[in-house]
Amino acid sequence: MRHCHLPSALLPWLLLAAPAIAAPPAPLPPEHLTVERLPAKTPHWVYVYDEAFENELDARVHLFDGDTYRRLGQIDTGFVPGVNLSPDGATTVVATTYFARGGHGARTDVVEFYDNANLGLKGEIVLPSKRVETGPSLFQVAYSADAHFVYASYVTPAASFGVLDPLNRKVIGEIDTAGCVLVIPSGPNRVSSICESGRLLTVTLDAQGHEASRAMSEPFFDADKDPIFVQGIPTPEGYAFLSFLGAVHPVDFRGAQPAFTPTWSLVTAAEKEHWRPGADQVGAIHRDLGRLYVPMHQGGEGTHKDGGTEIWVFDVATHQRLARWPVQPLGLARILAVQVSQDAAPILFLATDKADVAVLDALTGHLRHIEKHLGETPWTFFNP
Numbered sequence: 462m463r464h465c466h467l468p469s470a471l472l473p474w475l476l477l478a479a480p481a482i483a484a485p486p487a488p489l490p491p492e493h494l495t496v497e498r499l500p501a502k503t504p505h506w507v508y509v510y511d512e513a514f515e516n517e518l519d520a521r522v523h524l525f526d527g528d529t530y531r532r533l534g535q536i537d538t539g540f541v542p543g544v545n546l547s548p549d550g551a552t553t554v555v556a557t558t559y560f561a562r563g564g565h566g567a568r569t570d571v572v573e574f575y576d577n578a579n580l581g582l583k584g585e586i587v588l589p590s591k592r593v594e595t596g597p598s599l600f601q602v603a604y605s606a607d608a609h610f611v612y613a614s615y616v617t618p619a620a621s622f623g624v625l626d627p628l629n630r631k632v633i634g635e636i637d638t639a640g641c642v643l644v645i646p647s648g649p650n651r652v653s654s655i656c657e658s659g660r661l662l663t664v665t666l667d668a669q670g671h672e673a674s675r676a677m678s679e680p681f682f683d684a685d686k687d688p689i690f691v692q693g694i695p696t697p698e699g700y701a702f703l704s705f706l707g708a709v710h711p712v713d714f715r716g717a718q719p720a721f722t723p724t725w726s727l728v729t730a731a732e733k734e735h736w737r738p739g740a741d742q743v744g745a746i747h748r749d750l751g752r753l754y755v756p757m758h759q760g761g762e763g764t765h766k767d768g769g770t771e772i773w774v775f776d777v778a779t780h781q782r783l784a785r786w787p788v789q790p791l792g793l794a795r796i797l798a799v800q801v802s803q804d805a806a807p808i809l810f811l812a813t814d815k816a817d818v819a820v821l822d823a824l825t826g827h828l829r830h831i832e833k834h835l836g837e838t839p840w841t842f843f844n845p
Contacts (some may be wrong), residue, residue, distance in 0.1 A: 469790070475555050476517065487582075496579050496581050497579065498578055498579050499524075499533055499534065499577070499580070502550070502577070502845050503526070504802045504804035504844075504845075505526065505527035505528045505802050505804070505808055505843075506524060506525070506526055506527070506533070506551065507524075507525050507527060507800060507802075507810050507842045507843065507844060508522050508523070508524055508525075508544070508842065508843040508844075508845070509522065509523040509524075509525055509812070509818060509835055509836060509839045509841075509842055510522055510544050510597050510839065510840055510841035510842070510843065511523060511574040511811075511835075511836030511837055511838060511839050511840070512541070512596075512597065512837070512838045512840050513836070513837045513838060514741060514837060514838040514839065515635045515837055515838075516645065517540055517723060518539070518540050518543065518560075518564060519537065519539075519577060520537075520538045520539060520542050520557075521535050521536065521537060521538060521812075522535060522536040522538055522544055522553065522555075522843075523535045523835060523839075524536075524580065524835055525818065525832065525835065526631075527654050527715070527802065527808050527810065527830075528570075528644055530820070530830045530832060530837070532832075534580045536553060536555065536575050538555045538557055538573075538579050539555070539557030539558055539559050540557060540558040540559065540560070540594070541558070541594040541595070542555050542556060542557035542558075543555070543556040543592070543593070543597075543598075543601025543602040543613070543614070544597065544601075544602070544841075545599060545601075545603050545604065545684045545842065545845050546549055546577075546843050546844075546845065547604050547608055548604055548606060548607070549606050549608070549772055550577065550845040551576070551577055551578070552574050552575065552577060552583075553574075553575040553577055553580075553843075554572060554573070554574055554575075554578065554602055554604065554611060555565070555572065555573045555574075555575065555602070556570075556572045556573075556575065556588070556592050556601055556602035556613050556614075557570075557571060557572075557592075558570050558571075558590075558592065558594065559571070560776070563695060568590045569587065569590070570587070570588040570589065570590045570591065570592045571585050571586065571587050571588060572585060572586045572588060572602060572613055572625060573585045578845070584630050585630065586611075586625050586627075586630050586631060586632060587778075588613060588623060588632065589615070589623070589632075590637070591615040591616065591617045591621075591824050592613055592614065592615055592616075592623075593614040593615060593616045593642065593643070594616075595616075596741060596840070597692075597742070597841040598643065598690065598691050598692045598693070598841075599692070599693060599695075600614065600643035600644050600645050600693065601613070601614050601643065601644070602614070602644070602805060603644050603647050603676050604627070604646065604774065605644070605648070605650065606644060606647070606648050606649050606656070607649040607706070608627065609628075609649060610624055610625065610626070610627070610633075610649075610650070610666070610670055611624075611625040611627045611660070612624060612625070612644035612646060612652050613625075613644070614642060614643050614644045614654075614656045615626060615635065616642060619637070619640075620637075620638045620639070620640050620641060620642045620654070621635050621636060621637045621638055622635070622636055622638060622644045622652060622654070624636065624666065624670040624671075624744055625633050626670070627761045633669070633670035633671070634670060634671055636652075636664055636672050638654045638658075638664070639662065640656065640657065640661055641654035641655060641656035641657075641660075641661075641662040642654055642655060642656075643655055643742055645661075645693065645700065647663075647699065647714035647715070648714075648715075650662055650665060650666040650667070650668075650673075651664070651666070651714075651717070651747055652664050652666070652720060652835065653714070655689075655691060656677075657684055658680060658684070658823075659680035659681060659683055659684055660677050660679065660680050660681070661678040661681070661712070661719050662675065662676075662677050662678075662700065663675065663676050663677075663678070663718055663719060664704060666735055667715070676718055678718065678719055678721075679721075681710055681712065681721045682702070682704060682708075682710055684732075687704045687705060687706045687708060688704065688705055689702040689703065689704050689705075689710060690702065690703050690704070690705070690738070690743045690744055690765070692741070692743055692744075692841075693712075694743075694744045694745060694746050694750060695746065695748070696711060696746055696751070696777075697748050698711070698712075698714065698715055698722075699711075699712050699714030699715065699719070700712055700714065701711050701744070701746065702779075703738050703743050703744055703755065705728070705737060705738075705762075705765045706728075706733065706737055706822065707726055707727035707728040707732075707733065707736070707737050707738055707757075708724050708725070708726055708727075709724060709725050709726065709727060709753075709780075710723050710724050711723075711724075725780045726780075727755060727757070727773065727775065727782075735759050736757050736758070737758065737759075737760060737764070737765070738755050738756065738757055738758075738765070738769070739756060739757075739758050739759065739760065739764055739765045739766060739767045739768060739769060740756040740766065740768055740769055740796060740797050740798060740799065741756065741766060741797045741798055741840040741841060742758065742797070742798035742800065742812075742840065742841045742842060743799075744756075744797060744799065744802040744844075745799045745800045745809075746777060746801070747802075747803060747807050747823065748803060749802045749803065749805075751776060751777040751806070752774055752775065752776065752783070752801070752823070753774070753775040753776075753777050753780050754772055754773075754797040754799050754801055754809060754823070755769070755773050755775070755799070756768060756769020756771075756772060756795075756797070756799055756811075757769050757770070757771050757772070757773045757774070757785075757810065758770045758771070758795070766797075767795060768794075768795025768813070768814050769795060769796040769799075770787065770788060770795060770796075770812070771783055771785050771786060771787045771788065772783050772785075772788065772799065772809070772826070773784040773785075773786075774786070774826075785825060786812070786821075786826040788813075788819075791819065791826075791828045791831075792819065792831065793811065793813050793831070794813040794814050794815040794817070795813060795814045796812065797812050797813065797814050797815055797839075797840055798809045798810075798812035798840055798841050798842055799812075799838065799842070800809070800842030800843075800844060801823050802823070802844065803844060807823035807824065808821065808822060808823055808829070809821040809822070809823040809826075810842050812835075812839040812840065812842065815834075816833075816834045816835060816836060816837060816838060817831055817832065817833050817834065817835065817841060818831070818832040818835040818839060819831050819832075820832070
């Protein structure tokens with residue numbers, strides 16, 4: 462094999478002719494992550510609870526602006542959470558569960574507190590592993606009227622509830638409810654739970670959050686003949702509960718014990734066997750205007766979650782039906798949740814079983830906007 466040897470005198474010239482090697486670029490400046498503050502809230506903001514039913518480990522709460530139709534942000538809320546707002550609307554409280562390995566492993570139940578100025582987590586309270594896991598309502602986790610306590614519903618299957626201190630982030634204690642479930646707060650120190658007998662158990666707390674007394678009401682509905690939806694609708698006096706067959710049960714929670722005002726019906730005698738309410742969030746009341754909005758459908762027994770094909774509007778004082786708004790002509794599927802803003806120019810939010818959220822004029826029923834696929838399964842709205 463022959464080898465070619467270059468004269469050593471040529472090497473400097475070859476090195477000079479070689480392309481220059483570029484200097485490495487200067488390092489990029491370090492990134493600093495920031496959290497944006499939301500603009501000033503308006504009465505037309507709504508918190509949309511998304512069960513994420515096909516992926517229940519990853520439920521969400523989406524914040525949606527009913528004027529600009531913008532999605533302003535979201536809160537990740539874990540497995541089948543309970544969600545509520547503080548009395549001043551400044552905090553979202555979430556009672557949820559996490560598993561160490563996603564769908565299994567060590568279980569941690571926790572109540573989390575999110576700052577609604579930026580949707581950031583600002584604290585938590587670890588719970589015993591017994592919080593209730595059920596469909597969305599206002600009564601899985603709730604604040605007292607003065608925000609001094611938070612209550613979390615427990616089922617093991619024994620029923621009880623936890624009393625929490627949101628300021629110092631600690632569990633105060635647990636109160637047995639003798640088989641009655643959920644937490645319906647009233648005033649600064651009372652909690653009612655719904656019993657299968659159709660009664661309400663009301664526990665009164667002392668200043669330290671411990672049980673001072675309890676009382677059981679008379680039945681206000683018959684769970685065998687006509688059970689109620691547990692998604693109570695806020696009224697100026699307390700809550701209204703709708704039955705599967707369309708009865709309205711107003712309950713006044715302003716006194717030391719609940720008071721039951723006369724029941725009235727959404728349907729006439731001729732309609733009773735054909736029309737009934739049905740949804741996951743089955744009604745909303747504009748408290749100043751005294752208007753009740755209910756998703757209604759035609760169906761038989763067992764269709765109480767099928768969703769509404771029409772929105773019926775009622776005057777709460779006179780019990781008169783004011784309007785019927787079919788939703789199919791608006792391009793909407795069945796309605797699974799309804800909420801109304803509480804201002805003088807109210808809008809109505811509707812969530813469909815196709816995961817769309819519609820915005821309507823609450824006075825006329827005029828469609829303003831359809832937000833396609835807001836989450837996977839939006840099932841409840843919360844007003845700020």
